[in-house]
Amino acid sequence: MSGQQDRKFIVQAGGQLTGSFRVPGDKSISHRSIMLGSLAEGVTEISGFLEGEDALATLAAFRAMGVKIDGPTDGKVTVHGVGMHGLKAPENDVYVGNSGTSIRLLSGLLTGQTFDVTMSGDKSLSVRPMRRVTDPLALMGANIDSADGKPPLTIHGGHTLKAIEYDLPMASAQVKSCLLLAGMYAEGTTSVTEPAPTRDHTERMLQGMGYPIDVQGNRISIQGGGKLTATNIDVPGDISSATFFMVGAAIAPGSDITLQHVGINPTRIGVINILKQMGADISLSNEAVTGGEPVADIRVRYAPLTGIDIPQDQVPLAIDEFPAIFIAAACAEGRTVLTGAEELRVKESDRIQVMADGLQALGIDAKPTSDGMIIEGGIIGSGEVDGHGDHRIAMSFAMAALQAGGAIQINDCANVATSFPNFVELATHCGLQIDAFDV
Numbered sequence: 413m414s415g416q417q418d419r420k421f422i423v424q425a426g427g428q429l430t431g432s433f434r435v436p437g438d439k440s441i442s443h444r445s446i447m448l449g450s451l452a453e454g455v456t457e458i459s460g461f462l463e464g465e466d467a468l469a470t471l472a473a474f475r476a477m478g479v480k481i482d483g484p485t486d487g488k489v490t491v492h493g494v495g496m497h498g499l500k501a502p503e504n505d506v507y508v509g510n511s512g513t514s515i516r517l518l519s520g521l522l523t524g525q526t527f528d529v530t531m532s533g534d535k536s537l538s539v540r541p542m543r544r545v546t547d548p549l550a551l552m553g554a555n556i557d558s559a560d561g562k563p564p565l566t567i568h569g570g571h572t573l574k575a576i577e578y579d580l581p582m583a584s585a586q587v588k589s590c591l592l593l594a595g596m597y598a599e600g601t602t603s604v605t606e607p608a609p610t611r612d613h614t615e616r617m618l619q620g621m622g623y624p625i626d627v628q629g630n631r632i633s634i635q636g637g638g639k640l641t642a643t644n645i646d647v648p649g650d651i652s653s654a655t656f657f658m659v660g661a662a663i664a665p666g667s668d669i670t671l672q673h674v675g676i677n678p679t680r681i682g683v684i685n686i687l688k689q690m691g692a693d694i695s696l697s698n699e700a701v702t703g704g705e706p707v708a709d710i711r712v713r714y715a716p717l718t719g720i721d722i723p724q725d726q727v728p729l730a731i732d733e734f735p736a737i738f739i740a741a742a743c744a745e746g747r748t749v750l751t752g753a754e755e756l757r758v759k760e761s762d763r764i765q766v767m768a769d770g771l772q773a774l775g776i777d778a779k780p781t782s783d784g785m786i787i788e789g790g791i792i793g794s795g796e797v798d799g800h801g802d803h804r805i806a807m808s809f810a811m812a813a814l815q816a817g818g819a820i821q822i823n824d825c826a827n828v829a830t831s832f833p834n835f836v837e838l839a840t841h842c843g844l845q846i847d848a849f850d851v
């Protein structure tokens with residue numbers, strides 16, 4: 413839970429989604445724009461920055477390390493880069509709240525500094541696994557203390573880093589990015605091989621800021637000792653935030669929405685591929701490339717959905733979208749089977765167990781498995797579910813109300829502010845009958 417106060421949502425049943433609007437900026441790209449902008453030489457102007465708690469935690473961390481950052485004001489941020497060696501020791505521990513991306517990417521970047529930093533987070537972050545970054549960083553020569561592989565992490569600076577060749581044990585853009593950021597400070601060429609493609613925003617932004625990297629299939633290499641040059645970054649809308657509206661429109665008869673200027677990076681569009689395979693009516697227009705990232709307007713009109721076996725190659729490309737995809741599956745005709753998604757168990761909550769519990773509470777036959785879920789499409793009932801302090805769980809169940817037999821109450825929703833601070837306003841604007849209460 414963020415802050416002192418918790419929130420609950422009560423969403424009335426029925427309705428449809430209509431309208432054309434923009435969702436907030438991409439969370440992954442927002443984090444990286446602050447990190448790389450801070451290390452660059454020159455001034456980086458960012459527009460479309462996500463003013464959500466996670467990205468703001470990264471911004472605050474760099475301010476605490478001496479970087480002058482103006483904004484955010486209406487999504488505009490100006491980062492006065494200090495160069496690769498210009499960060500200063502923060503006066504206090506760095507608190508990154510709920511944000512796995514902040515702590516894991518910063519771990520890599522901070523191993524290259526000359527000072528020590530301790531990073532901590534909220535209740536959810538404090539039980540998330542960090543050995544996936546601390547183990548390979550130790551191989552590079554980093555010295556990191558953790559609480560049994562969990563936050564808080566203390567990164568001891570001043571160690572000489574050596575390049576490594578590393579086969580990632582899991583498909584994780586956070587681990588890949590952590591090692592590439594550490595690789596900028598290592599002697600030699602660090603190579604990371606991923607078992608399957610994951611989001612490549614770090615690679616794109618490094619290249620956009622003039623830091624050479626070499627990509628050969630799933631192997632990404634970076635040589636230490638380079639530099640970054642400031643540039644302007646237009647952050648597209650977050651496809652992970654757009655997903656809630658895509659699923660809402662796909663399940664509610666009469667819906668027709670257009671989500672403007674959304675990032676459609678090929679490493680992020682698993683949700684489009686999966687929903688289309690289920691029968692969703694999704695079309696793209698205004699396709700363009702902005703700051704090295706492809707964008708488009710996404711239109712979704714209601715069409716009946718059918719259950720599918722979700723192709724495993726789509727899993728890393730839709731990793732944050734499964735809570736919402738499970739809602740689509742619950743409204744589809746027939747069975748949907750997800751496998752190969754054990755990573756969902758170590759997100760802000762155990763997204764397999766928590767979604768299965770919530771769906772069952774609403775009368776849906778949902779069987780959790782070790783690495784996925786089997787969902788029989790059916791009729792969603794009225795009831796109360798627990799958001800478990802996980803933004804994506806809360807927003808997914810909010811959309812389920814569009815097809816429910818009665819109102820749905822969702823508890824422990826405050827963390828929606830981590831990725832989508834104006835969710836309730838936008839959802840109301842396009843037709844969801846949602847009220848939020850501080851409790």
Ligand SMILES: O=C(O)C1=C[C@@H](OP(=O)(O)O)[C@@H](O)[C@H](O)C1
Pocket residue numbers: 439440441513583584585586587589611731732755
């Ligand atoms: O690199 C990133 O920005 C992210 C990578 C993914 O995490 P993993 O690397 O743990 O899969 C994703 O779930 C997270 O929301 C953001």
Ligand SMILES: C=C(OP(=O)(O)O)C(=O)O
Pocket residue numbers: 466510511512513514732759760804831
């Ligand atoms: C997993 C997520 O984020 P993070 O790992 O940055 O907390 C998410 O936003 O769904």
